[in-house]
Amino acid sequence: MSEKVRIALDAMGGDHGAAVPIAGADIALTRHPDTRFILYGDEAVVGPLLDARPALKAASRLIHTDVAIKMDEKPSQALRHGRWRSSMWLAIDAVKKGDADVVVSAGNTGALMAMSKFHLRMMPGVSRPALACLWPTLRGESVVLDVGASIGADAPHLAQLAVMGSAMASVVFDLDRPSVGLLNVGVEEVKGLEAIREAAQLLRNGAYGQIDFKGFVEGDDIGAGTVDVVVTEGFTGNIALKTAEGTAKQLASYLRSAMSRTLAAKIGYLFARQAFKTLKDKMDPRKVNGGVFLGLNGVVIKSHGGTDAEGFAAAVDLGYDMARYELLAKIGRTLGQSAPAAVAGEVAS
């Protein structure tokens, strides 16, 4: 990696157009001045936004394209019309060619995944990509993956998720050996899916390198922060993530309505407003915005499409950390420790 962290930005992605990525990059730059941006987008739109931000402009190169992937385009359509020339493709291409260390896009998730897979290809020893997120917990944050990149997982894929999640947690949380748990159900008569039991066996055997495997965890262990990395396949992970988001919204709504029901509650709210602000900050979903596509030959960060500048900046920060602390090299090293038979087996399968 070069001395500066070089971030390729899809400046046209997201629900609100170029204004959010540009403003977000500007915020992230103040936190990490050793960042250089390559911005892909329509010069007529992005140029003026950049002119208004001299510091960002000085740290950026703008590459013009007038093709942008729509938020509702099907991945196959996006690949057909956007390959070689859309802002999303060009940002991915910058990583492919070694011009950038990481891509950040708030664009169409399916298109970003399809283009990244198509162009960057899978890392050796990894069969399918994963989407990882940072989950706020009572102990800080945990990495949870897969939260929706692919559905279903056999034991080797779950073990690969564990390896990739462990590498990501070591980068983001600065830990030597993050603890890793496999998400399972604890109901007595139900011993969990065969694939999960087999994956636990693989991880205990050290067939996938020396990760700190803690065994099974349950749904309530995620928010408790029992382990640094929670591993599950994409269907369950996506449902768990959205269920938690729904529960948080629900409780915030209960709290708002409780605090506005009586005069005493309203007075109480005034006294405690700083505490409520702290709480709101703590629950602010923008702070943990940004999923990471893992398993590709390149780091791709997906920001929520509907986020604002602060949220987009969090996604850029995440990309910065991934590049600065060499996520891909760590994943590669851990997979390199794997028993050759196990890796060969899963590559062949």
Add this chain to the structure above:
Amino acid sequence: MSEKVRIALDAMGGDHGAAVPIAGADIALTRHPDTRFILYGDEAVVGPLLDARPALKAASRLIHTDVAIKMDEKPSQALRHGRWRSSMWLAIDAVKKGDADVVVSAGNTGALMAMSKFHLRMMPGVSRPALACLWPTLRGESVVLDVGASIGADAPHLAQLAVMGSAMASVVFDLDRPSVGLLNVGVEEVKGLEAIREAAQLLRNGAYGQIDFKGFVEGDDIGAGTVDVVVTEGFTGNIALKTAEGTAKQLASYLRSAMSRTLAAKIGYLFARQAFKTLKDKMDPRKVNGGVFLGLNGVVIKSHGGTDAEGFAAAVDLGYDMARYELLAKIGRTLGQSAPAAVAGEVAS
């Protein structure tokens, strides 16, 4: 059904022994005086508890047994040593023989499921049992199933879950045609599991009766209360339920710590304490205690093992509603509307 609702209680189940079920039954009786209890348990333990509660004693019959299923017994062990004679078995047997309309137990979940399946058998047209729960939402409550009775589900099983959940919601929420959604993931490139798509087809076709099927819902729709019934297979449902519980605990902990950090916050808390009490009541997991095993020839209610009297009373209330409003007859009628081919197919499979 007889005029009174007859509830068979496993008086020995739960983490805290007989005191909780007896005190819980006493509370539930004040709310539904037309209840009669048959209590199964150790006379030396239950007798004195009952003597202290004349109203409950008058409404109850106590059947002695000195065999109780331990909370950590494996289902197979429980079946071996507890069949014919444990308090749990005898309570189930009361429903089997028609002496009671519903069983309530706070005992070992796996054992309760195994014994219920073994003794009551599956309803015609249903292939596997399900565990349903009431989930508090922004719009009130929804029925969510399966939250852990069995793992994995093909399309006919998902459709059966929809029928059973719809019948339960019509009983508990007093609705003619509750709305039903299939839990799925919304990520663009991922169209959900094959079985879920096929189940949607079956439900749209009316192959499983005239339920009000609304299509797919996502994880955050559960807390939002988008539909009255959320259908998913047991692995994902169990993870979703526990993830939501974990998130609720986490936010309650954030709130507590925010409210005690500064003097102003503490003063605010004092003013708003009634509002916080309302909020706490709203979030009280005891209020929605009680899962229902569906699909058996009999209604079996599982209370949390660790609950207190108030929580156990909620489980008894749920059992009362199920019996009073004839859950099983409703499920049977809806499955009876099914296209004969579909039902025959699933019974044969």
